[in-house]
Every structure is written in C-alpha cells, then in structure tokens.
Amino acid sequence: MASVIGKSIKRVEDKRFLTGKGKYVDDMVLPDMTYAAILRSHLAHARIANVDITAAENAPGVVAVFTGADIVKAEIGGVPCGWQVDFKNGDTMKEPPHPLLVADKVRFMGDAVAVVIAESAAAAKDAVELIMVDYEELDVVVDGPDALKDGAPLIHDDVPNNICYDWELGDQDATDQAIENADHVTTLEFVNQRLIPNAIEPRSAIGHYEEASDRYTLYTTSQNPHVIRLLMSAFVLGLPEHKVRIVSPDVGGGFGSKIPHYIEEALMVWCSKQIKRPVKWTAERNESFMTDTHGRDHVSKAEMGFDSDGKITGLRVKTVANLGAYLSTFSTCVPTYLHGTLLQGLYTTPAIHIDLTAVFTNTTPVDALRGAGRPEATYLLERLMDNAAREMGVDPAELRFKNFIPPFDGVSQPGYQTQVALQYDSGNYEKVLNKALEMVDYQEFRSQQSQARTEGRLLGIGFSTYIEACGIAPSAVVGSLGARAGLFESAQVRVQPTGKVSVFVGSHSHGQGHETTFSQLVAGKLGIAMEDVDIVHGDTDSVSFGMGTYGSRSLAVGGTAIMNGLEKVLEKGAKIAAHKLEAAEEDLEYANGQWTVKGSDKSIAFGDVALTAYVPHDYPEGLEPGLDFTNFYDPTNFTFPFGAHIAIVEVDKDTGKITIDRFVACDDVGNVVNPMIVDGQLHGGIAHGIGQALFEGAIYDESGQLLNGSFMDYTMPRADDLPMFETDRTVTPCPHNPLGAKGAGEAGTIAATPAVVNAVIDALAPFGVTDIKMPLTPERVWKAMQTQIKEAAL
Amino acid sequence: MSVPISITINGKIYESEVDSRLLLVQYLRETLRLTGTHVGCDTSSCGACTIIVDGKAIKSCTMLAAQAHGATIITIEGLANNGALHPLQESFKEEHGLQCGFCTPGMIMTALQLLEDNPQPSEAEIRHGLEGNYCRCTGYHNIVKAIYHASRKMGKEVVHG
Numbered sequence: 001m002a003s004v005i006g007k008s009i010k011r012v013e014d015k016r017f018l019t020g021k022g023k024y025v026d027d028m029v030l031p032d033m034t035y036a037a038i039l040r041s042h043l044a045h046a047r048i049a050n051v052d053i054t055a056a057e058n059a060p061g062v063v064a065v066f067t068g069a070d071i072v073k074a075e076i077g078g079v080p081c082g083w084q085v086d087f088k089n090g091d092t093m094k095e096p097p098h099p100l101l102v103a104d105k106v107r108f109m110g111d112a113v114a115v116v117i118a119e120s121a122a123a124a125k126d127a128v129e130l131i132m133v134d135y136e137e138l139d140v141v142v143d144g145p146d147a148l149k150d151g152a153p154l155i156h157d158d159v160p161n162n163i164c165y166d167w168e169l170g171d172q173d174a175t176d177q178a179i180e181n182a183d184h185v186t187t188l189e190f191v192n193q194r195l196i197p198n199a200i201e202p203r204s205a206i207g208h209y210e211e212a213s214d215r216y217t218l219y220t221t222s223q224n225p226h227v228i229r230l231l232m233s234a235f236v237l238g239l240p241e242h243k244v245r246i247v248s249p250d251v252g253g254g255f256g257s258k259i260p261h262y263i264e265e266a267l268m269v270w271c272s273k274q275i276k277r278p279v280k281w282t283a284e285r286n287e288s289f290m291t292d293t294h295g296r297d298h299v300s301k302a303e304m305g306f307d308s309d310g311k312i313t314g315l316r317v318k319t320v321a322n323l324g325a326y327l328s329t330f331s332t333c334v335p336t337y338l339h340g341t342l343l344q345g346l347y348t349t350p351a352i353h354i355d356l357t358a359v360f361t362n363t364t365p366v367d368a369l370r371g372a373g374r375p376e377a378t379y380l381l382e383r384l385m386d387n388a389a390r391e392m393g394v395d396p397a398e399l400r401f402k403n404f405i406p407p408f409d410g411v412s413q414p415g416y417q418t419q420v421a422l423q424y425d426s427g428n429y430e431k432v433l434n435k436a437l438e439m440v441d442y443q444e445f446r447s448q449q450s451q452a453r454t455e456g457r458l459l460g461i462g463f464s465t466y467i468e469a470c471g472i473a474p475s476a477v478v479g480s481l482g483a484r485a486g487l488f489e490s491a492q493v494r495v496q497p498t499g500k501v502s503v504f505v506g507s508h509s510h511g512q513g514h515e516t517t518f519s520q521l522v523a524g525k526l527g528i529a530m531e532d533v534d535i536v537h538g539d540t541d542s543v544s545f546g547m548g549t550y551g552s553r554s555l556a557v558g559g560t561a562i563m564n565g566l567e568k569v570l571e572k573g574a575k576i577a578a579h580k581l582e583a584a585e586e587d588l589e590y591a592n593g594q595w596t597v598k599g600s601d602k603s604i605a606f607g608d609v610a611l612t613a614y615v616p617h618d619y620p621e622g623l624e625p626g627l628d629f630t631n632f633y634d635p636t637n638f639t640f641p642f643g644a645h646i647a648i649v650e651v652d653k654d655t656g657k658i659t660i661d662r663f664v665a666c667d668d669v670g671n672v673v674n675p676m677i678v679d680g681q682l683h684g685g686i687a688h689g690i691g692q693a694l695f696e697g698a699i700y701d702e703s704g705q706l707l708n709g710s711f712m713d714y715t716m717p718r719a720d721d722l723p724m725f726e727t728d729r730t731v732t733p734c735p736h737n738p739l740g741a742k743g744a745g746e747a748g749t750i751a752a753t754p755a756v757v758n759a760v761i762d763a764l765a766p767f768g769v770t771d772i773k774m775p776l777t778p779e780r781v782w783k784a785m786q787t788q789i790k791e792a793a794l
Numbered sequence: 795m796s797v798p799i800s801i802t803i804n805g806k807i808y809e810s811e812v813d814s815r816l817l818l819v820q821y822l823r824e825t826l827r828l829t830g831t832h833v834g835c836d837t838s839s840c841g842a843c844t845i846i847v848d849g850k851a852i853k854s855c856t857m858l859a860a861q862a863h864g865a866t867i868i869t870i871e872g873l874a875n876n877g878a879l880h881p882l883q884e885s886f887k888e889e890h891g892l893q894c895g896f897c898t899p900g901m902i903m904t905a906l907q908l909l910e911d912n913p914q915p916s917e918a919e920i921r922h923g924l925e926g927n928y929c930r931c932t933g934y935h936n937i938v939k940a941i942y943h944a945s946r947k948m949g950k951e952v953v954h955g
Contacts, residue, residue, distance in 0.1 A: 010890075688930070716930075
C-alpha cells in the first residue's frame, strides 16, 4: 500500500470537473440573493468632486447604492498589507489606506467608486451606468522610474516622492569593489514587464449576513480562506472572527492573484449586513484585467563581474519596483524577500548587493504572480550569464559549471549559506544541468545551428539554471523580516469509527490536485485504500486553521502537517492495538493497514483499532477515546527546488516571428508524490513563463489607460503557440521535512522566461543583438535585426 | 421584452419565457442551473462557455437565448451516458488534461467538434483547433495529449463497434 506514494495516480477530483459538476463561487445561488455591480473609475487619477446616485437609486430593481462617503461614515478602514518592509533608515514603509470605495480621489483606472445592489445582475449593471461622477482630472504617472522624478504627481498626498520604501540587501562595499576590480563586467538594463494574471475563472464573492444568528459568511475565490477571514474580521470590518465563515469552494486557478484580501470581499459582506440579504458580485473579464493584482513590473540595472578565469566576482543590482496605486496583501515582500534574497542563484558569487526602491503609481496594485519575485531574480541572473558567456567567448553551459555551488545534501554536508540571507537546503546543480544537456543533445544542436546559419536560418539555444525558495515559510524567520503572519500549516486527521479517514487541510487546491496527492499520503502511510480517504479544504468552519496555498508550499508544509498528524494517529493506535493484542507496544509493527505482534500471526486491523477508539469498552486505562489529531507544522527552513531549462528556437529572418522548436526542462523538486501532477505543474508553469517572454505585458498609456485590458488585446499563450514540453527530473530530497519534498508549482514560470529570451538572443547573435525587451513580439525582434543591419551598413 | 423559447438541451425539452437580451450562457447557468458551462470573459475569446448547438461548437456567451429557440443543444452535463464518461472525458482524466477544471467543459466541447470534423487529427491540427480556448493551468500539453488519445480510442471503437 505504501506504494501509492510516488505513483501517477489519476486524480480523484476530476470526475466532478469533467461532468460539469464542479462548484465554483459564481455557480452558487442563495435564497433571496441580490447582485452587485461596481462603478469603476475610467480615469487613472482624479479628485472626486461629486457623486450623484439619484438616478441609480430610482432605477428598476435597485435595492441600494453605496458610495465612498458611506464607507467613510461607517468608519471602515482599508484592506491591509500583510508584510512590513522598513526604509533603509529604519522608518516604517508608507502604508496609505486602500478603502473599499474611494471618497476623495481615484488612483488607478478601475478604482471602486460606488456599488449598486439590485434584484438581478443585469439591473445592477444598468443602474451603475446611471451614476454621475464629477471628476477633476489630475496628472498621471504610470511608470516606476517616472514616479520618482521631481515634480511627479503624488499618488497619495502624504507619501513624498511616491516612495513606499527603499531597501537594500548584501554587502555594498565588497560588491562595489568586486565590480571595480573585475576583469570583465556584463551589464544589462532590464524591464521585467507588468503581467496580468488572468486565471480563467473571474473573481467572485458572495456576502451573507444572517441577523438572527449574527453570523457572516463570505463565499470567495481565494487561495487562502483563513487569511481572508483574519484580515477582514480584524483589520477591515471589525467582525467577531468566531462568527465569520469563509468558503472557497472549487476555484478556477489562482496563480497568486487570488491570495490578496480584495476590497470586493469585505464590501459584499458589509453590503449584506446593510440590506440583510445575500449579495453576489462576479467580475467581468475587463474588471479582472483592471483589478486582479498584477505581477512583476521591475526596472533594473544589473552588473555581473568576472575574473579572468570566468568566475563570478560580484553582482550589483539596482531596481525600481512599481507597486501600483495601493499596497496589496503581500505586495511589499515580493520585490524584497522573494527577489533580493534569490540573487545568489546557483552560483558561488562572493559579493552581492541589491538596492531597491518601491514606488506608487497610477496603476493596478501589484502582488504575487506565479513565482513572485523569483522570476525577476532568475531573469536577471540567467540573462547576465548567457550574455557574459557570449561576451567572454565561453560556452554558456561551461560558464555555469564553472560557477555552480558544489553538490551538498544538507545532511552530511551543511546547507549553503548565501550572501543574501537564505541558507539553501540541498542541491546538486551540476547533475541537473548535465541531464538537461543530455536531453537536448547539446553538441548535436550546436552543429545543426552552424549548418543552419550557413543556410541563412536563425536557430538559437538558451539556458536557464534556476533556484527558488519555496515551502513558505518558517514563521520566526519571516516574522523577523516583517511578515505580519505566521506561515505554518495545519492538518486535522480525523479517523472515523469505521476506519475511514477525513483530513481537513489548511492548504487550498485551485488546480493543484490536493485531493489526490494528500490522499496518497494518507493511504500510503496508513496502508488503507485511497477511496477510504477524504480531503476537506476551503471552508473555515470545517478546517481548523490554514495559511493557504501559494509559494509552492502545499506539499512541503501542508503535506508535512498531514504526515505529522498521521504519526500521532499511529502512535495512539499502537497503544490501543497493544491493549487489544495483549502485547507490549514495542513488540508491535505496523504494515499493510494492521498492527502485528512481531514474529507471530496475532494482528489487528486499522479499522478495528479505530472502532475501539470510539467504542472504548475494552480499552487502555487512562487513554482518551477517539482517534483525531490536529497538527500544526512550522517549517525550519524554506525549500529550494532547482533545475535547468533549455529552449531551442528558430527566428524567421524576414518577419521576426519566433517558433519554439523544443523546450527541455530538467527539474529537481525533491521527492515526488505524484509524478503526473508534478509534470502538469511544470507544463503550466513553463507556458506561463513563455507567455512573459513572448506574448504578455500590460500596456498603459500616459493618461493611465490600460490599453490592452481584454482578451482581444492582451496576448495569452494559446495551444498553437507552444510545443510539447520535454520534462525529466533529478531527485535531491529536502533534508528538513519528512517527505523530502521541495515544491513544484512555480518552477516552470521562474525558469522558462530567460531560457526563451536567451535562445532568441543566441539566434540573433550573428546580428550582434544583445538584448530585446520583453515580450519578444515579432515587431521587436524584426526591429532589433534591422537596427543591427543598419548600424553594420554605416 | 420577453420571448417564449423552446430548446432541447441534453435530450430534454425546456420551455421558457426569457428576457430578449438574456444570453444563452445565462439561460443555461442562471435559469436552468446548468452551471457546468462557464463564463471566463465577455469577448468570445476564452472558450469556457463552449457548447454544441445543432451539431456545431458555439460560444454561448455570444448567442442570445432567444436565438436558440428550436435548437438542439448539448452541454457538458449531457456528455456522459448513464454515468459512463465519454471517451474524451475519460482521456482528459487519463492524460491529466485538467487542473482547476474551469476551462475543461469548454475544452471538451470544442474537442468534440474538432474530432467530428477531423477524427484522426495530428498534434498540430489539435493545437490549431484549440485556438479559441484558453487554459492557464496546463500549458495545453496534456490537453493535446488527451484529445489525441481520445481520437485514436474513438477510432478504434468505431472499427470494433
């Protein structure tokens, strides 16, 4: 039975999704439910002079209309930020409020001004059109570096220079010296463009206040329902947390955009209390584009120094991170503790320094997006490595082998202490790149490439050897870095009297397949059938507590909480078994779902022990009845998955169109419970990473209009844009959790982007092209080729 | 203005009076509570709302309920036969062609039409056939495999049938 762990078991949750029986928030209808539509600012920056809701209030079917003035009157605070980052001088970051509805001025296109509640969604949408707002337009700034310029418009009147915080990490003097004394310095200026997450399910929220019981229920599309409960109860609405229930049923993808506590969630609950009826809001896709938190948006200059032997001597990074108009829940930790701390990469770089300024602009708030900070760090490092190799005339794979941190298992050898605070758990970076090179048949490709060039065809290969910090995270460590929450996870293992097992987990699945993977853990550990296990998640009334799913943490942290809970079940079960078998506990062994007295045929099945625990007639003295344990697990370190991704592309010389011929990924995510699910996570991540490299990017004009705020305008990767992915893995177990698992949800996105861009730059090497800003549209690629041709002709 | 309509959906006849502006997808989801058909956008781009109307895959967010008067419709709820999954549904499970499940009904209905038009498609033909459907979870890899395998399986079933 233990063999179910490590097997590609088909997913137990699939049937409901395949037959149209999934239950998403927008599928739900409550008795007497009303519908909300939100008036969004069409301007990016404007004072609100007047809001006239008379016509809307009198429109057919309208139940109520609320504006920012009502929120001010009700003395409701804004949605809070969950991570405090201090200025270099020790001052606390600027934390302007993000109100549920704005009363004074709008700060980005999409800011919420008023809400209409009506008997139908159509009536609410009709009435929203009738609200008249007098705006006094203000100057706008959308670009991070522009927001820092003298005379830039202030997004928040009390935030000088639009600076939320400035921040640094690493040894500045040593790094300056290393760059100064380097034999070669590779420099690149980066725009890690703003991405729009676009989970295919739009966000949705239903608030339901029940006056008779004074209970509040919020159904919401969240990756972390308990986090929403805490933030909304304690920091926004001031509700009694024990009377607040958050339900996140099936959720149609998150990618980080469903982590934050959004204004619409608190607004629906507050509105429900005002009208004493349930209120539902579901985003239209254009609202998703405008108001789901965006990702990335860094502008950086990075310099990497090398000695004459090609060893990296130092890395210096200066970054402006655009946080948008308001702080979102985890927006402040993404450019700092999920980005600056990853700049060691896989390399022995002895001196690293990052200087970062986080600014407000008239754009949608930015928060975690698949990878969150780690893709930005990896993009810098891996672009610098391939460019440095080209500049120094060294093979890019060789340059990496020369600089890799040597293998360490974290058990007999200690973890690797980086220059940027983190200590890596275990790694074997040479092995993973060697395997990827074999998969791609590197030498063979190089000869094909030379041949192709003689025929005028542009083939290129790009590398990305990455590391990420997952298994987020040890609470004391993140607390010392400013987190306002613990990042442990909980699991309750409830053995039912018949020996069936219900497990209540704080992790939340929105595509990751927890109901399967976690069932495998339980069935494997207890030696029972998968069908005898049920995984419950997404309801704060059922699950004792949970920090949710993000940062590739569910298996490493949530899975460990389950395993520890199972250990407790087996420990207590052994006492009951020993009593029933009239044997000493130490004489028992547990295998295949039963306790056996060693060297005998005397045994008792798991189900019989469970029944005894609930029908304790013949029972060990002093032992409590029942077989039900809750375990809270706080990891001792992050986990550090790593890998090597290689892209092979062909660029059309006449049109600049890029075709990805092959995408090879060798990843090390530690031990794997379900290879099929892990591969699926990698595939999706890679597609997202390719999306950033080639297709995606939010475009704001100077007045703050989001020009590509629809699927008609924002390019998402489609099936025919992508190749079949070639994936394999090495296994270097995590030494500090019992599963040896590291996490797989974000790896593909982190790794793929630089691999693809590096491949295009390699293809264009004959033109002398060294950089093209993402996304690498055919137009940009074509222009880059033409510029170089023109310059060569001069 | 309300309009009387009669539509056959998954083998059952539904008679309703609907608002003339009611979208077909709203009729399915809100009036009939057939919530397996999803709404992912408002611009006919994502394909999550794809259903079969009179034998053609249609994005039901781009059709009025009134326009479907007299039509015969299949939604994801009508695909399994007495509890037995359709070969496409089976293949999506076997090949892990779904993660969050939100795009899945639209993907399967699109694939149904794709295989109707081209029973033995190549990988490239499948990818081309899915260009009206977005998935953010799978990178399409296993969706393509699922449709490919379903096509070969369905082909065999026809041969042996």
